[in-house]
Amino acid sequence: MRVRSRRVRGSASGKGEDALRDVESPSGTAGTPVDGRWLVRGKDGRLTAYARDEDGIVRWTEERPGGPRWQGPEFFPAPDVDRIGIAQGEDGYVHFVGRRSVREDEGPPKVDLVHAVQYQTGRPVTAFRSLGNPYKDGDERGARIGPPGAAVAPTGMVHVFVRNANGGMMLRREAKNGKWEGWKDLRGTLGKETMAVAVAESGRIELFVPGTTKAMRWAQSEPGGAFEKGTNLNVKIAGGAVSALATAPDRNTYYWTDAATGALVASRADTPPVTIGDTPAEGRIAVLRAELDGYDCTVLAHRTRDGRVMLAACGTENEAGGLWWAATGERTPAPPALALDGRGRVVLALMGERGGLYVARQNDEPGLALGPAERV
Numbered sequence: 001m002r003v004r005s006r007r008v009r010g011s012a013s014g015k016g017e018d019a020l021r022d023v024e025s026p027s028g029t030a031g032t033p034v035d036g037r038w039l040v041r042g043k044d045g046r047l048t049a050y051a052r053d054e055d056g057i058v059r060w061t062e063e064r065p066g067g068p069r070w071q072g073p074e075f076f077p078a079p080d081v082d083r084i085g086i087a088q089g090e091d092g093y094v095h096f097v098g099r100r101s102v103r104e105d106e107g108p109p110k111v112d113l114v115h116a117v118q119y120q121t122g123r124p125v126t127a128f129r130s131l132g133n134p135y136k137d138g139d140e141r142g143a144r145i146g147p148p149g150a151a152v153a154p155t156g157m158v159h160v161f162v163r164n165a166n167g168g169m170m171l172r173r174e175a176k177n178g179k180w181e182g183w184k185d186l187r188g189t190l191g192k193e194t195m196a197v198a199v200a201e202s203g204r205i206e207l208f209v210p211g212t213t214k215a216m217r218w219a220q221s222e223p224g225g226a227f228e229k230g231t232n233l234n235v236k237i238a239g240g241a242v243s244a245l246a247t248a249p250d251r252n253t254y255y256w257t258d259a260a261t262g263a264l265v266a267s268r269a270d271t272p273p274v275t276i277g278d279t280p281a282e283g284r285i286a287v288l289r290a291e292l293d294g295y296d297c298t299v300l301a302h303r304t305r306d307g308r309v310m311l312a313a314c315g316t317e318n319e320a321g322g323l324w325w326a327a328t329g330e331r332t333p334a335p336p337a338l339a340l341d342g343r344g345r346v347v348l349a350l351m352g353e354r355g356g357l358y359v360a361r362q363n364d365e366p367g368l369a370l371g372p373a374e375r376v
Contacts, residue, residue, distance in 0.1 A: 031058060031334075031355040034096070035085040035147065038337050039349045042121030043092035045342025049349050049357050049376075050086060050094075055079060057096065060357050060376050061122045065342025067361065070376040076125040081114060082147075087197070089152030094118040097148040097160050098128065108143035113162060113172075131160060134170045134183045141165035146193035153224060154203045161207055167191040169209060169218065171227065186227055188216045198244035198252040208254055210240040217269075235273065236260060239282035241335075245289060245298065247317050255285055255300070264302070266319040276319045278312075281305045288338035289316060290346050292368055299346055299368065301338055307331040309350060313368045328360065330373050346370070 031051040039049045045065030051058045053075070060072035078084060081098035088094050096116045101109045114128035135142035146163035153159065159173040167190040172183050191209040198206045203223030209216045215237060217230040236259035247253040247268070254267045255276075262279040280302035288299045296316045300323070303309050309330045312323040332350040341347050345362040348370060352358055360373040 031351040033334050033351060035083065036087060038086060039339040040088045040094060041339055044121050046121045047339055047341055047347060048121060051351060052084060057084065057125060078128055085147065085149050087150035087152050089156050090154050091156055095150055095152060095158055097150045099147045108140050111143050111145060113148050113160065131172055134164055149195045149197045151197040151199050151205050153205060159205055161195060161197060163191050163193055186218055187229060191216055192240035194240035196242040196244040196254060198246060200250050200252055201246050202250040206252055208242055208244065210237040210242060241282060241284045243284045243287045245287040255287055274319045276323055278310060278325050283335040286336050286338040290340055293366060299338055301336045301348055303332055303336060307333060309336050
C-alpha cells in the first residue's frame with residue numbers, strides 16, 4: 001500500500017522556503033490544539049478543527065462537506081481555563097471540558113472543572129458551566145486535580161474523568177434525566193495527568209491512564225454500567241501520551257511510545273503489545289480507521305523530534321504485518337490530527353509553527369496519497 005504526500009512550496013506571503021512559518025494565530029501566539037481528537041466531522045459532513053489561544057477556543061469550519069474552503073478562525077472565550085479537552089457523541093454534539101483555575105489574593109487558586117457544548121457544526125459554543133471539584137471548598141487538594149478527559153456514550157450521556165490529588169481517578173457523568181450525578185472515586189494511584197478515553201462500538205467506555213511505572217485500566221462491564229478496574233499493565237509510556245481507536249465491535253487498540261526504546265507500540269486487551277517502529281516526539285499520535293483500496297485500514301500520523309509529520313497505514317489490527325512511514329514534508333510544533341471528510345477521504349490537519357491551520361487531503365491515487373497541505 002502506498003503512503004505518500006506532496007507539498008506546495010511557497011505561501012500567500014511570498015516566502016518560498018517553508019509555508020508553515022508564515023501565518024500567526026489571531027492572538028499572535030502559536031496555535032495549540034485542544035486535547036483529544038481536535039479535528040471532527042459533524043452530522044452534516046463538515047469538518048471542524050479546534051485549537052487554543054491564550055483566552056479561549058479558536059475554531060475553523062469547512063464551508064461545505066469535502067471542502068476545500070473553510071470559515072474562520074472564530075474565537076470563543078474561555079477565561080481562566082488552562083486546559084481544554086474535547087469529545088464528540090454519535091449525535092454530532094461536540095463537548096468541551098476544562099480545568100478552570102482562578103488565583104485569589106491569598107492561598108491556593110480556586111479550581112473547578114467546566115463543560116460547554118457545540119450542538120451543531122458552525123453554531124456557537126455555549127458558555128462554560130461548572131462541574132465543581134471532587135474536593136470540598138477549602139480543601140487544598142482541590143488545587144492539585146489534573147485536567148479532565150471526556151467520553152460520550154451512544155445515549156448522549158457525557159462522562160468526565162479527572163486525576164485526583166493522589167493520582168487516582170474520579171468520574172462524574174450525566175444521568176438519564178440530564179442532571180449530573182455526584183463524583184465517584186474509581187480508585188487507583190500515581191496516575192499521570194494524561195489519559196485515553198475510548199468508546200467501543202458496543203457502547204462500552206474504557207479508560208486508560210499511564211503512570212510512572214505502569215498503566216491503569218477501567219472499563220464498563222456493559223454499556224451504561226459501572227466502571228471496573230482491570231489489571232495494571234507493566235509498561236512505561238513516554239510523556240504519558242496514549243491514543244485510542246475502536247478497531248473491532250467490542251475492542252479498542254491503544255497506541256503509545258515506549259519510554260525505554262522510543263518506539264511506537266500498539267496494545268489490545270489480553271494480548272502483548274506489538275512494536276510498530278519509528279520514534280515520535282512527545283504527544284499523542286493521530287489514529288484513524290479508514291477504507292483504503294477496499295481494505296479496512298488504520299492510518300497513523302505523528303511528528304518526529306524535529307517536528308516533521310510522518311504518515312503510515314496498515315490493515316486494522318494487523319500492525320505486526322509492518323508499516324512503512326512516509327514523511328509528508330510538513331512540520332508542526334503540536335500533534336497532528338486525522339479525520340474522514342464528507343466524501344470519505346482521509347484528511348490530515350496540523351498547526352503551523354507560528355499558528356494557523358493547514359490541511360492536506362487524500363487524492364484519487366491508489367493507496368494513501370495526500371495532496372499538498374494548504375493554509376486555511
